[in-house]
Amino acid sequence: MSTLVTFGETMLRLSPTAGDRIETATQLDFRTAGAESNVAIAASNLGCEATWASKLPDSPLGRRVTREVRSHGVETHVAWTDEARQGAYYIEQGSQPRSTDVIYDRADAAITTATPADLTDGLEFERADAVYTSGITPALSDQLEETTETLLERANAAGVTTVFDLNYRSKLWSPAEAKACCTSLLETVDIPIIAARDARTVLKQTGSDEEIAREIAEAYDAEVIIITQGEDGALALEAGDGDGDDGILYDQPAYPAETVDAIGTGDSFVGGFLARYLEGDERNVERALAYGSATAALKRTLEGDLAVVTPEEVEAVIDDADGGIAR
Numbered sequence: 001m002s003t004l005v006t007f008g009e010t011m012l013r014l015s016p017t018a019g020d021r022i023e024t025a026t027q028l029d030f031r032t033a034g035a036e037s038n039v040a041i042a043a044s045n046l047g048c049e050a051t052w053a054s055k056l057p058d059s060p061l062g063r064r065v066t067r068e069v070r071s072h073g074v075e076t077h078v079a080w081t082d083e084a085r086q087g088a089y090y091i092e093q094g095s096q097p098r099s100t101d102v103i104y105d106r107a108d109a110a111i112t113t114a115t116p117a118d119l120t121d122g123l124e125f126e127r128a129d130a131v132y133t134s135g136i137t138p139a140l141s142d143q144l145e146e147t148t149e150t151l152l153e154r155a156n157a158a159g160v161t162t163v164f165d166l167n168y169r170s171k172l173w174s175p176a177e178a179k180a181c182c183t184s185l186l187e188t189v190d191i192p193i194i195a196a197r198d199a200r201t202v203l204k205q206t207g208s209d210e211e212i213a214r215e216i217a218e219a220y221d222a223e224v225i226i227i228t229q230g231e232d233g234a235l236a237l238e239a240g241d242g243d244g245d246d247g248i249l250y251d252q253p254a255y256p257a258e259t260v261d262a263i264g265t266g267d268s269f270v271g272g273f274l275a276r277y278l279e280g281d282e283r284n285v286e287r288a289l290a291y292g293s294a295t296a297a298l299k300r301t302l303e304g305d306l307a308v309v310t311p312e313e314v315e316a317v318i319d320d321a322d323g324g325i326a327r
């Protein structure tokens with residue numbers, strides 16, 4: 001079985017029912033979510049042995065987070081502290097023409113002081129098949145920027161596949177700050193995952209999505225470059241040896257989905273991609289890309305951030321893009 005370690009913040013996720021406003025709601029749906037645990041949960045539900053590492057307050061709120069993550073079969077590796085807060089965020093689901101709004105309440109959360117030792121002591125992190133984090137983690141504090149850099153470097157030096165989703169969040173930092181940090185982190189990343197819109201906003205890329213993938217392949221020594229395109233699907237460029245070999249480009253349209261809740265789609269795509277990509281000895285980009293896309297489509301039909309799906313359901317989406325009734 002393949003093994004994946006992810007590290008980052010998981011928050012409490014509070015949201016009024018669709019059609020209700022944060023200002024006036026009297027009830028909130030109460031869940032937990034965070035890019036790195038979302039990825040671990042999607043991968044775990046699809047057969048990968050996943051561990052999520054983080055730092056949390058030793059309180060009912062922190063324990064709520066670990067309980068929920070564990071309930072999806074993910075191992076948790078948590079540095080507990082008495083001194084800090086549990087991050088939370090509020091989501092007001094939009095509907096045409098009102099956009100979805102996210103309000104963070106995550107300043108000074110426990111994870112902001114996490115050192116590499118906090119996140120990995122006692123964890124066989126260098127023996128995992130892959131390590132994943134996202135651009136959200138270094139955006140949270142200077143300490144986390146340092147920790148992220150150290151952990152990606154250590155994983156890279158140990159030959160672990162490093163996976164990094166740029167995941168730009170404008171409410172956490174500016175494009176210039178994100179660019180300075182992420183371009184340096186990308187030096188140690190084997191699988192960069194970048195939304196085409198983030199490549200334009202943060203990395204200031206101007207070409208087509210395919211040109212963006214090729215420019216990233218030229219600039220960094222990556223194994224596979226993934227450019228996500230929202231409703232258009234995703235591209236993956238399996239890097240060539242550079243010697244007249246430009247690599248192989250795969251273009252995966254999004255599978256149609258009726259959207260109940262769009263939040264968590266990107267993370268579910270990554271979890272699905274990694275579960276399939278890391279399985280077995282042969283790393284098949286094309287198959288993994290379809291798997292990621294199908295996982296993302298299934299997630300859109302579910303409330304919350306999490307891809308609570310089975311491998312059979314994912315296969316069925318791929319095999320029968322028309323859906324249908326399972327009798």
Ligand SMILES: O=C(O)C(=O)C[C@H](O)[C@H](O)COP(=O)(O)O
Pocket residue numbers: 033034035036038136169262263264265266267268305
């Ligand atoms: O914003 C953050 O800081 C979070 O970590 C929580 C988000 O709910 C997920 O990252 C979902 O992101 P998508 O999968 O791209 O929809």
